[in-house]
Amino acid sequence: MSTKNAPSLSWYQRFTYTVVNSTEYVFYCLGHKVGSHPKKTIAICWFFVFLSALGFLRFHQEKNPIKLWVPPNSQFVEDTDWLMQKFELGYRPQVVQIVADDVLQPGVFSKLLELEKKITNIKTSKNVSWSDVCFKIPKVDKGLIRMLEGNDISKKAQKDPSVTMNAALYCSFVEVMKNECFEKNILELWDYNEDRIKHLTKENIINTINTYDKTAILGRFKNYEELIGGIKRNTSGHIIAAKSLQVFWMVKVNFTEVDLDKTGNYAGTADWASQDALEWEAEFLNIIELFEFDSDIKKYYTASRSFGDITNATMFQDIDVLCIGIVIAGVYVLFVISKFNWLEVRLLLGAIGLMNVGMAFIVGCGICSLFGVSYGPVHTSLPFLLLGLGIDDMFVIMACWEDLSKEQKQLPVPEKMGLMLKHAGVSITITSFTDILAFIVGSSTILPSLESYCIYAAVAVLMTFFFAVTFFTACFVLDQKRVEQKRNGFLFCYKHDNYKPNECSQAQLSNKVFEYVYNNIILTTPGKILVIVVAVVCLGFSIESARKLEQRFDPTWFLPQSSYLLEYIQARKTYFPTSGFEAGIYMGAVNYSSELGNIKNMVDNLFNEDQIALGIVSWVEPFRQFVKINFGMDIYYEVLSEEYFNLYLSMFLFSSRNAIYQANFRFLQPLECGVPAPKIVMSSIDFHLNQFEGPEEYLPAMHRLQDIAKATNFTTGDQFATAWSKVFAPWITDELIEVEVMRNLQLALLCVMACTALLIADIQICFWIFICVLLTMVNVCGFMQRWGLTIDLVSCIGLELAIGLCVDYATHVGHTFLTIKEGSRKHRSLKTVGSIGSAVVYGGFSTLIGVFMLSQSEAYIFQSFFKIFLLVILFGLFHGVVLLPVILSLIGPKPYNIGDIVQQGDIEIT
Numbered sequence: 063m064s065t066k067n068a069p070s071l072s073w074y075q076r077f078t079y080t081v082v083n084s085t086e087y088v089f090y091c092l093g094h095k096v097g098s099h100p101k102k103t104i105a106i107c108w109f110f111v112f113l114s115a116l117g118f119l120r121f122h123q124e125k126n127p128i129k130l131w132v133p134p135n136s137q138f139v140e141d142t143d144w145l146m147q148k149f150e151l152g153y154r155p156q157v158v159q160i161v162a163d164d165v166l167q168p169g170v171f172s173k174l175l176e177l178e179k180k181i182t183n184i185k186t187s188k189n190v191s192w193s194d195v196c197f198k199i200p201k202v203d204k205g206l207i208r209m210l211e212g213n214d215i216s217k218k219a220q221k222d223p224s225v226t227m228n229a230a231l232y233c234s235f236v237e238v239m240k241n242e243c244f245e246k247n248i249l250e251l252w253d254y255n256e257d258r259i260k261h262l263t264k265e266n267i268i269n270t271i272n273t274y275d276k277t278a279i280l281g282r283f284k285n286y287e288e289l290i291g292g293i294k295r296n297t298s299g300h301i302i303a304a305k306s307l308q309v310f311w312m313v314k315v316n317f318t319e320v321d322l323d324k325t326g327n328y329a330g331t332a333d334w335a336s337q338d339a340l341e342w343e344a345e346f347l348n349i350i351e352l353f354e355f356d357s358d359i360k361k362y363y364t365a366s367r368s369f370g371d372i373t374n375a376t377m378f379q380d381i382d383v384l385c386i387g388i389v390i391a392g393v394y395v396l397f398v399i400s401k402f403n404w405l406e407v408r409l410l411l412g413a414i415g416l417m418n419v420g421m422a423f424i425v426g427c428g429i430c431s432l433f434g435v436s437y438g439p440v441h442t443s444l445p446f447l448l449l450g451l452g453i454d455d456m457f458v459i460m461a462c463w464e465d466l467s468k469e470q471k472q473l474p475v476p477e478k479m480g481l482m483l484k485h486a487g488v489s490i491t492i493t494s495f496t497d498i499l500a501f502i503v504g505s506s507t508i509l510p511s512l513e514s515y516c517i518y519a520a521v522a523v524l525m526t527f528f529f530a531v532t533f534f535t536a537c538f539v540l541d542q543k544r545v546e547q548k549r550n551g552f553l554f555c556y557k558h559d560n561y562k563p564n565e566c567s568q569a570q571l572s573n574k575v576f577e578y579v580y581n582n583i584i585l586t587t588p589g590k591i592l593v594i595v596v597a598v599v600c601l602g603f604s605i606e607s608a609r610k611l612e613q614r615f616d617p618t619w620f621l622p623q624s625s626y627l628l629e630y631i632q633a634r635k636t637y638f639p640t641s642g643f644e645a646g647i648y649m650g651a652v653n654y655s656s657e658l659g660n661i662k663n664m665v666d667n668l669f670n671e672d673q674i675a676l677g678i679v680s681w682v683e684p685f686r687q688f689v690k691i692n693f694g695m696d697i698y699y700e701v702l703s704e705e706y707f708n709l710y711l712s713m714f715l716f717s718s719r720n721a722i723y724q725a726n727f728r729f730l731q732p733l734e735c736g737v738p739a740p741k742i743v744m745s746s747i748d749f750h751l752n753q754f755e756g757p758e759e760y761l762p763a764m765h766r767l768q769d770i771a772k773a774t775n776f777t778t779g780d781q782f783a784t785a786w787s788k789v790f791a792p793w794i795t796d797e798l799i800e801v802e803v804m805r806n807l808q809l810a811l812l813c814v815m816a817c818t819a820l821l822i823a824d825i826q827i828c829f830w831i832f833i834c835v836l837l838t839m840v841n842v843c844g845f846m847q848r849w850g851l852t853i854d855l856v857s858c859i860g861l862e863l864a865i866g867l868c869v870d871y872a873t874h875v876g877h878t879f880l881t882i883k884e885g886s887r888k889h890r891s892l893k894t895v896g897s898i899g900s901a902v903v904y905g906g907f908s909t910l911i912g913v914f915m916l917s918q919s920e921a922y923i924f925q926s927f928f929k930i931f932l933l934v935i936l937f938g939l940f941h942g943v944v945l946l947p948v949i950l951s952l953i954g955p956k957p958y959n960i961g962d963i964v965q966q967g968d969i970e971i972t
Contacts, residue, residue, distance in 0.1 A: 082488060082821060089487025089531070090480040096535045097479030103536035107529060111421050117428030124436035124514070125326025127333075131855060132791050133508040133798060137768075141784045145648060146317040148728050148744040153197035153244060153312035154335060154366035156346050159633055161360045165290075165307040166271070168262045173355055174249055174309065175259050180349050181311060182243075186341040195342045196243035197314040199725075224717040225692040233735035236716055246310035248286050272300045288677070291637030306637035311346070313339045313366065329377045330439045330511070331620065332370035343367045351626075362630040372627055373620040377439060377921045384924075387915030388449065392416055394911050395453055398904055399460045400551070404558060407551030414537045415456040418529045419448045426522030430514075438511045440859055441518055443927050446916060447863060448526050450909030451497065454870075455490050455530035457908065459538065461901050462486040479539060487531055488821075492873060494527035496817050497866035500810040504862040507802050509795065512859055519863075576899035580892055584944060585951055593948045597941070601837060604844025611847040613800040614756055615792060615854035619922045635753065640676055642751035643789040647771050650782030651743050655707035657776055658682070658697055664774045664783075665747060671770070674763045678749040681723035688714045708738035715739070751787060757796050764793050795855060803858045810865040811835065818873055826955040827876040834872035834941040839864065841937040842930065849929050856923050860930035867909065868934050871902055871942025879950050883957040891951035899943055906939045 096103045124130055132139055158177065162170065182192045224232055251270050252258045271286065287293075292305025315334050325340060326332040335343075343365040350363045396412040423445050427437065462485040470481055501520035505513050550556040583589045621628040634641065647668065649661070665680045686697050689710050695702070702710065715724050716735045724733065726748065731740040754760035767785035774783045814835075819828045842864055851857055878898045882890045913931045916924040 085488050085491060086484045089491075090484040092480075092487065092531060093483030093535065094476045094480035096483070096532060097476035097539050100536035100539040103532055107421070107533040107536075111425055114425040114428035114432075117430070117432030119431075120434065121427070121431040122323075122434075122436045123328060124438055124510075125328070125330055125332060126322045127330050128791065129436075130330040130438055130511045131509070131795050133794070134510060135508070136794055137784070138786075138790050138794050141648075141786050144650075144782070145744075145786060148648075148650075150316060150318055150728075151197070152315050152317060152334075154315055154333065154339065154343075156311040156313060156343060156365045157308060157363060157630070158350060159291075159306060159308045159362040159630060159637070160355060161292075161306045161362070161633060161637065162358055163305065164303045165359075166267050166301075166304050167264060168267070169356065170307070170359065171249065171259055171262055171267065173359070174247075174307075175254065175256060177350075177353055178247065178249060178254065178309075180353065181346060184342060184345045184349065186338075186345050188338070188341060190338045190342050192243060192311075192342070195313050195336075195339045197312040198241040199244045221692050222688065222713070222717045222719075224713045229736040233716070236735050244312040246286075246289055246308070246312075248289055248307065248309070251286060268300070268302060288641075306633070308634075308638070313343065315339065327370045327374040328439060329370070329374040329620075331373040333366055335367065340367055360633075362626070362633040364627050364630045368627045369617070369621075372622070372625050376620065376622055376919075377442065377923065379920075383918045384446070384915045387446065387911065387913075388416065390914070391449055391453060391908070391911045394908065395456065398457060398908075404550050404552075405545050405548060405561060408541060409551055410554075411537060411541045415453065415534060416449070418456070418526060418534050419445060419452040421529050421533065422448055422452065422522050422525035425525045426518055429521050429525075430518050435514055435517050437518070438514050440511055440515050440856070440923055443913075443916065443924065444515070444519060444522060446913050446927075447519065448522055450911070450913065451494075451523060452526045452530065453908035453911075454493070454905040455526065456534060457901060457904055458489050459483070459486045459530065459535060462489075463538075475539060475543070479535060483531060483535060489874065490527055490530060492818070492821050492877075493870040494523060496814045496869050496873070497523050499813045499817050500862065500866035503810045503813050504806050506809070507806055508798065509802060509855060509858070512802075512855065512862070515859055516862065574896075577892065577896040580895050580899070580947065584948065585888055585892055590948045590952070593944055597837065597945050600841055600937075604841045607844035607847040608840060611843055612756070612852045613796060613854075614852040615796050615799075617792060622920045640752055642676070642753045643787050644748070644750050645675070645767070645785065645787035645789075646746045646748045647767070647783065647785050648744060648746045649774075649776075650780040651741065652776045652779035652781060652783075653704070654711075654742055654745070655702045655704045656778055658702075660774050660776060662686075662698060664770060667770045667773070668747065668749070668767075671766060674752055674766060675749040676752055678747065679723075679726070680747050681720075681726050681745070682747075684720055684723065685711070685714050688717065688720060705738065708740075712737060712739040751789070757793070760793055761797055764790055799855060799858055800853050803853055803861060806858070806862055807839065807865060810862065811839075814865055814869050818869065822873070822877050822880070824876075824880055824955050827880060830946060830949055831869065831872040831876050834938075834946055835865070835869050837945075838868040838934065838937045838941050842868075842933045845933050845937075846930065849933075851926060851929060856926045857930065860927050864930060864934040867931070868938035868942075871906065871938045872946050873942075874898055874902065875942050875946050876950070879947075879954060880957055887954045888951040890957070891947040891954065894950070895943065895947050902943050903939065906935045910935050 128139060128142060160170065160174075185191050247254075248271075249259065251274055252262070271290075274286065287301070289308045289310075290301070290304040290306070291308070293301055294303040294305075296302050313335075315336065317334055320334040320336065322332065322334070325335055325337055344367070347363070347365050347368070350361070353361070355361055392412060395415055396407075396409060399412060399415075400407045400409075426444075431437070459482065462482045465485065466478065466481060471478060473481070498520050501516040501523065504516035505520065507513050507516070544551075544554060548558045548561050550558065584593060618628055618631055647664065654661070662682055665678075665682050668675055668678060668680075689695050689697050689702075692713075693710065712733065712735070714720050715727070715733060726746045727733070727739075727742055728744040729740040730743055733739060751760075751763070754763060764785075771783040771785045776783060811832075815828065815832050818831055819825075822828055822831075839861070842861070846852075846857065875894060875898060879890055879894045882893050884890075885893065910932065913928055916928040916931075919925065
């Protein structure tokens, strides 16, 4: 711990010198202890694993998509919680779409009736039927409507029977109406009557579709024209043919009773549903898959559970393939750490190195679970990241063992382990703690899944480091004793007497290859020029591409190209191009009698946005007309008292042609016929969104809708008003992700460089390391765009990892250059790559092997991670192992002027 020559150093160099030598001393003591008590160290490590595993008693895998992908403090989360409390009941659509040259044919309708029977007769293994899970609405009695309104239904100006009739008598008629399961099916026009449908003609179908009463009770739910796509009309505007037809079956969902911990999936993509509903939907999918239409008819279908099922299966169906990557990594490790003789084949030690990763993952998950951090779907990729890092740590320890002199290897085992870990510990510390720091910074994000991932990664990387310097080192002690006892590397019980390893197995061929390539190609004048030109060209190309990198995420990317759901989505876009997601503007318990003017203005503004909101269903104008016709008041200009408003609203909602608007209200108590309406706790204006191409269209549309709701300026009640749609969740994440990526990358880069500067006492080297990392990240972003990736949550996590990975290559090359004191800049650069180059490349390939099998998965998450990691490794190696030595050979700084500071020959971690 001497500070020889310290007075000639700057304060920064003295400080760093003290830090490095103190760290060396700590690791020397640790290595000595482990070398003295290897079995005790192993036992302590396993006991620690066991204790940490107890944290799994509090393990929780988050399955709620809102809590995974949406910022918890966003307005969307608050609005969603509010709506679920007020709505309580909702529905989940199950859809079948058929496509033909003309679907308005008798044969098509006969097959639809056959399908309808099969679906409504479904019974699950738990005896759950369609009537048990369907969303129910009042059943229309057309005879009752004609009796109440008279035969001339065209007289819309006459007073409504709910006003003119005796209240008790009128309500007695209303109360006899039964409920029916909510479907959107064109066969309802013929009341599902089998005899009538079998005798239909093309003319019957066309006439019925063009003449049915679109204003009948519950007409909002029974607009059959919305079910027809690819419509062909004659000169008078009447429908004469269509290419597509959709049928909807609506399954109920009680939001207050849903437990996503039970009904969600591991991918975090499930929607709200009960267990009975999910089982019925599974049977629905089986029926549709097996049902056969005529050969000229194509079917497309989806259930509300489809997206969650497919994305969950896609993410986990390739686990067996990914496990092959672990086997390949094991073979790679055995090849690198072993020598080709019977004694130094370190088969068991290689397996133990992989065991380190498993132990680190278990302990990391146990500790995070103990502190209540939820596990998420993207965490599945963490073992493959740890695999690369853990293998690198193993390479460092083995390289430092080989770096010991013959005299040092003759020392007692504890002394040898101390000297080995003295060098390895410092090197592992630099890279491990830069990675940990990058993840800690990443955990400051507002995106829940990314925050959780970074916390798990930081703890798991720390544990990988801890077990490398304790458990693996202890196992290495025992394995080295086996070698010294001349026991066979495969059959430990067999002992070789007077065995001498062959000369070939002792040669360091990789270092000699590197020295030859750099001395004769890269560090020549033409080679330097070529390397710099390639770096500049790649930078220019990457900057151009990075500027085109889009902030975009499409949930369909999670779907395999062959999935039935993706086929349905594409067919729907083709034949129903404006049929987007359902949405609405929702208002709370305002004083509706005095706020009607504000509500009218809001609705008018909504109608003006005809490129955003389509199919608007507003109760305001119909209510105005109802009051004007029946009571002679214009509520836009005359304010109703609260008593009269409630009375008129009750009559309005029980009138035959306005009962459709009951679905737009939630009351404090149940609504009853003949009684003034209770206090309104929520009302809505419903519509569906247009189809948008990307964030440049849908983000302004979302904000415009939210602005319309906020501009209502209610002055009474709870004053709540918002625009909401389920699709707003990924849109909000899309909007924030670009800012999050830039913020996290900048913070991670600054923190990592600060950590590097702490351990490398040279400003110039720190600057070149910073340049190498910056160039690598620019190249990665540029080639991401060329490879079809965008800025989204998945790529955000990948880029977060990239900072920690790519800084390692340049850091160790730069640090080694400073420790080499003799020779010119070119000579020092050559000696640097000769001593550390092979270890750097081995480390890079270990990380690549850890994630290579991700490329074989169909899951979008794994595919994205593989592409980003591959780019990071290739560009990181180029800038750290090729470009940096070239720069240092030209304008590199002087070596350290510090006695016997640690050298890192043959060491590399990624």
